[in-house]
Amino acid sequence: MQKFKYLSKLKELYEKNINIIQYLKSLSDSEINSIEDILISYDFQAGSYLKGFSKNRNFKNSYCGSLAKIINNIKYFDSIMEIGIGEATTLCPLLQNLDKKPSEIYGFDISWSRLKFADALLKDFNFKNITLFTANLFEIPLKDSSIDIVYTSHSIEPNGGREEEALIELYRVTRKYLILLEPAYEFASEEARKRMKFHGYVTNLYQTAKKLGYKIIEHRLFDYSSNQLNPTGLMIIEKTANEVNSSHLVCPITFGELIEYNENFLFTKDNFLVYPVLEKIPCLLKENSILASHLLTDYKEFKKRNNVFY
Numbered sequence: 001m002q003k004f005k006y007l008s009k010l011k012e013l014y015e016k017n018i019n020i021i022q023y024l025k026s027l028s029d030s031e032i033n034s035i036e037d038i039l040i041s042y043d044f045q046a047g048s049y050l051k052g053f054s055k056n057r058n059f060k061n062s063y064c065g066s067l068a069k070i071i072n073n074i075k076y077f078d079s080i081m082e083i084g085i086g087e088a089t090t091l092c093p094l095l096q097n098l099d100k101k102p103s104e105i106y107g108f109d110i111s112w113s114r115l116k117f118a119d120a121l122l123k124d125f126n127f128k129n130i131t132l133f134t135a136n137l138f139e140i141p142l143k144d145s146s147i148d149i150v151y152t153s154h155s156i157e158p159n160g161g162r163e164e165e166a167l168i169e170l171y172r173v174t175r176k177y178l179i180l181l182e183p184a185y186e187f188a189s190e191e192a193r194k195r196m197k198f199h200g201y202v203t204n205l206y207q208t209a210k211k212l213g214y215k216i217i218e219h220r221l222f223d224y225s226s227n228q229l230n231p232t233g234l235m236i237i238e239k240t241a242n243e244v245n246s247s248h249l250v251c252p253i254t255f256g257e258l259i260e261y262n263e264n265f266l267f268t269k270d271n272f273l274v275y276p277v278l279e280k281i282p283c284l285l286k287e288n289s290i291l292a293s294h295l296l297t298d299y300k301e302f303k304k305r306n307n308v309f310y
Contacts, residue, residue: 001287003027003036014044021158021200033158033200035136039110046087046113050121053089056226061093063224067151067181068097070236074177077148079247081106083137083170084155088118092125104247106147108135108284115281133249133282138165141252141284142173145241151179154232160200163208171214175241178214180205184233187221192229206235215239251275252286267295 003010003024014020024037053060071080071094082091085107095101107130109115115132122130135141137155150173156166170178183196185203196203209216215238222232249258249266256268258275266282267274272293276283302308 001036003040007040010040011044020044025200031200032161035110035138038158042086042109043111043113046111047117049087049089049114050117053087053121059224059226060089061097063226064090064093065097066223067153067179068094070179070234071149071151072097072099074149077176078102079104079106079147079175080149080151081108081147081173082155083108083150083152085109085118085132086111086114086155088121090153091118091130092121092127095127096125102148104147105130106133106247107131108133108140110134110136110285112278112281112283116279119279119281131249133284134288135252135284136286138162138169139252139286140169140173141250141258142247143245143250143255144172145175145239145243146173146245146247148176149179150174150177151181153181154183154230156180156182156205157201158199160197160202163202163204164212166202167205167208167212167214171212171237171239174237174239175244176239178237178239180235180237181222181232182235184221184225184231187233188231189229192231195229201230206233209235209237249282249284251289252284253289258282258284261295267292269296 010020013023020041021033021037080102085091086109091107112134119132150170159166182205183201185193185196186206206219216235217238218234218236220234222234225232250256251258251268251271251273254268254271256271258266259269261267264277265274266277272291274290274292274295275288
């Protein structure tokens with residue numbers, strides 16, 4: 001996280017409405033949005049989607065209602081997860097429109113600050129027992145085939161050039177259906193395509209999914225788009241999992257199951273890694289890991305066992 005040293009400067013630029021990601025890319029002379037660029041940009045934006053949600057409720061209800069119709073047609077599912085949940089401005093109206101509320105609901109984002117707002121909005125809507133956590137969509141802290149329905153809403157978007165990596169990881173944790181609402185490059189105008197490339201958006205999800213041999217059961221322009229220069233495409237991928245795993249959170253490095261140490265930490269007993277929990281939100285980026293091989297060591301017992309005296 002080399003660019004964290006510029007955070008104060010970046011905050012000033014953001015407040016002047018300067019595009020943070022474009023500035024960050026210029027620092028490294030890159031055309032690709034790095035994970036660090038995306039993290040910083042979205043964290044500074046935290047709260048802005050909530051403001052937009054309150055001003056555009058009719059559109060958001062229509063958008064999420066259309067997504068809900070797709071999910072309502074799926075007969076059997078007990079778990080659902082939104083990738084890049086942001087401030088839960090998609091999840092809340094989606095849950096309102098679902099015929100059946102799954103017993104397990106997950107959402108993660110790379111930005112902790114956005115999840116802070118998400119948690120508050122979910123409580124405003126009286127949705128409880130929803131598991132929120134920070135994570136990198138390329139290193140999801142869940143086991144293979146652990147969530148029945150995984151969906152996105154313009155969350156793969158800024159990762160142009162990494163379509164294959166993203167699809168492989170999302171498909172890995174999916175048990176039944178992967179539903180993608182992402183920039184529709186194939187259906188976009190020439191002006192929109194140029195804009196997508198300029199911003200480093202994904203442009204090759206459909207062809208990549210075909211190349212990977214995934215079972216694509218639907219691919220079309222979605223019913224609603226908030227920006228005609230960034231039209232939303234729908235792609236639904238069906239998966240028949242050979243194995244079924246629990247949806248317990250795991251270490252993104254070792255995949256060891258995480259155990260609650262106290263309200264402030266999770267740890268992997270056999271791999272010695274600890275992850276902080278900030279305001280009840282687990283921070284599960286691999287960069288958040290702390291090596292603590294003696295976390296469970298009792299000092300008094302240690303002295304007794306090793307004949308340590310002073």
